[in-house]
Amino acid sequence: MDSPTLSPANTRVLLVGLGLIGGSYAQALAAQGFAVDAFDPDPDALAFARDHHWIVRAATTPSPAIARDATLVVFALYPDALLDWIRAYQHLLAPGTLLTDTTGVKTPVVAPVQALLRPDLEFIAAHPMAGREKAGIRNADASVFQGANYIVVPSPANTPRAIALCRQLGVLLGFRRISELSPEAHDAMVAYVSQLTHCIAVALMDCQDVPDLAAYTGDSFRDITRIADINDRLWPSLFLANRTALLRSIDLFADTFARLRAAVEAADVPALRALMQLSTARRRAFTS
Amino acid sequence: MDSPTLSPANTRVLLVGLGLIGGSYAQALAAQGFAVDAFDPDPDALAFARDHHWIVRAATTPSPAIARDATLVVFALYPDALLDWIRAYQHLLAPGTLLTDTTGVKTPVVAPVQALLRPDLEFIAAHPMAGREKAGIRNADASVFQGANYIVVPSPANTPRAIALCRQLGVLLGFRRISELSPEAHDAMVAYVSQLTHCIAVALMDCQDVPDLAAYTGDSFRDITRIADINDRLWPSLFLANRTALLRSIDLFADTFARLRAAVEAADVPALRALMQLSTARRRAFTS
Numbered sequence: 001m002d003s004p005t006l007s008p009a010n011t012r013v014l015l016v017g018l019g020l021i022g023g024s025y026a027q028a029l030a031a032q033g034f035a036v037d038a039f040d041p042d043p044d045a046l047a048f049a050r051d052h053h054w055i056v057r058a059a060t061t062p063s064p065a066i067a068r069d070a071t072l073v074v075f076a077l078y079p080d081a082l083l084d085w086i087r088a089y090q091h092l093l094a095p096g097t098l099l100t101d102t103t104g105v106k107t108p109v110v111a112p113v114q115a116l117l118r119p120d121l122e123f124i125a126a127h128p129m130a131g132r133e134k135a136g137i138r139n140a141d142a143s144v145f146q147g148a149n150y151i152v153v154p155s156p157a158n159t160p161r162a163i164a165l166c167r168q169l170g171v172l173l174g175f176r177r178i179s180e181l182s183p184e185a186h187d188a189m190v191a192y193v194s195q196l197t198h199c200i201a202v203a204l205m206d207c208q209d210v211p212d213l214a215a216y217t218g219d220s221f222r223d224i225t226r227i228a229d230i231n232d233r234l235w236p237s238l239f240l241a242n243r244t245a246l247l248r249s250i251d252l253f254a255d256t257f258a259r260l261r262a263a264v265e266a267a268d269v270p271a272l273r274a275l276m277q278l279s280t281a282r283r284r285a286f287t288s
Numbered sequence: 289m290d291s292p293t294l295s296p297a298n299t300r301v302l303l304v305g306l307g308l309i310g311g312s313y314a315q316a317l318a319a320q321g322f323a324v325d326a327f328d329p330d331p332d333a334l335a336f337a338r339d340h341h342w343i344v345r346a347a348t349t350p351s352p353a354i355a356r357d358a359t360l361v362v363f364a365l366y367p368d369a370l371l372d373w374i375r376a377y378q379h380l381l382a383p384g385t386l387l388t389d390t391t392g393v394k395t396p397v398v399a400p401v402q403a404l405l406r407p408d409l410e411f412i413a414a415h416p417m418a419g420r421e422k423a424g425i426r427n428a429d430a431s432v433f434q435g436a437n438y439i440v441v442p443s444p445a446n447t448p449r450a451i452a453l454c455r456q457l458g459v460l461l462g463f464r465r466i467s468e469l470s471p472e473a474h475d476a477m478v479a480y481v482s483q484l485t486h487c488i489a490v491a492l493m494d495c496q497d498v499p500d501l502a503a504y505t506g507d508s509f510r511d512i513t514r515i516a517d518i519n520d521r522l523w524p525s526l527f528l529a530n531r532t533a534l535l536r537s538i539d540l541f542a543d544t545f546a547r548l549r550a551a552v553e554a555a556d557v558p559a560l561r562a563l564m565q566l567s568t569a570r571r572r573a574f575t576s
Contacts, residue, residue: 194508225567282493
């Protein structure tokens, strides 16, 4: 078998959801020559994308004519909305259409979607590990994908062809590193590298009320709290969709943080140095 | 009284300590036309600074001839070393010399230094809120001061003239925002915006051992752990020199983090949204 490829000649993309991520996908794929259509309830988002020549056809509610022409559908929706869309509208899609997503949690999505999907459609999950502290298509910027990570999240229900096409989509979007994780491994990873970091940033920003804070901060505080500017409609649903893994990550962090606190209280310099030497070695290993 | 000024015509600078920060000071002040001399036990550091024309005269042990000519002495030493230096060498300095520092904690430094200082010398503390995750003069880079914050830390023992000169030093070095805090207020602030953030970064990096971590991280994890690459000889001494304030900051953070954890466990979306709305509002206020 030749390896399958996505090309503008054989692929018409339908983006469902034109927010920050959906808009950035449309921008990146249009720049690669793909014809992209889009559904979004917000007519302004559609007009913005059309004005920028990121999309061709658009509709505020799923249009049978547009849905029928899609060969690749990308869902850039909040987690709850994806299942609802499949249930309500999958009958509009042509046989053989490939579906993928951008959702930040996978165990609540992959098996349920695959369970209710028509047998002549295939859903392959993916997670672009890039974003911005702003929402909406007006903040879309495909350049955030450059150098970033893209995780393909196959399940046993997926075909090698779909996995290969989904990996290629990551390359076309500009991602540097494409990897694969199972839904469970993905969610455990995301609990640590993304959700826990957002919890920390929020708690750090909330724990003290300091007038004129900006006059006293260094880069470290600014960098660590950048993501404390957070979409409060999206993130609670991501946290709760991954609650068990997130609580495990929170507790592992809290345990280590408590050990560090105990070393400060006991003035235990060797313990502090050991904690710092470990963090330095790990941070350097993953930078290189 | 005219406001006093530091200029190359009236000021000869002596840097005591030519590491990352001392080297960056030398670079910045030489670029402004100041004659800078330096003491550092490491002959390579001195040779590096001389090769780059950042310093004029240098000695590995305090030289009476160099010390006598200084009108402004800047200490860029580990906290413990500053007091020892004053005790051993202040007799080398000319009457009227102004002394300042770069130390990250102030209550253990300001009163003790001022208590043992000759009455014809004046010490005015300052803290440049800038740095890098690397040590040593070979990583010195005065451009890190551009746009950064500089905190002057006067005590009741300081004269308006010394405070004004120290503020001007911050401007000459390239800092954007110059502010003043008492030693106690400075240390409480630094416990929060600097020391706590370093504790968090270290604990976050240490709490899980993930193979191939770099393939799965987004910007948030990379930014939040940047400072987990940390100088383990410097930071334990900074933490312990400010232990009471740091423990207070650690506990305030841990309390808020525990509240956030409880909201995740209880699936309390309104509580999560309220925490996120507060962090978003605070983060935006201090960005603008």
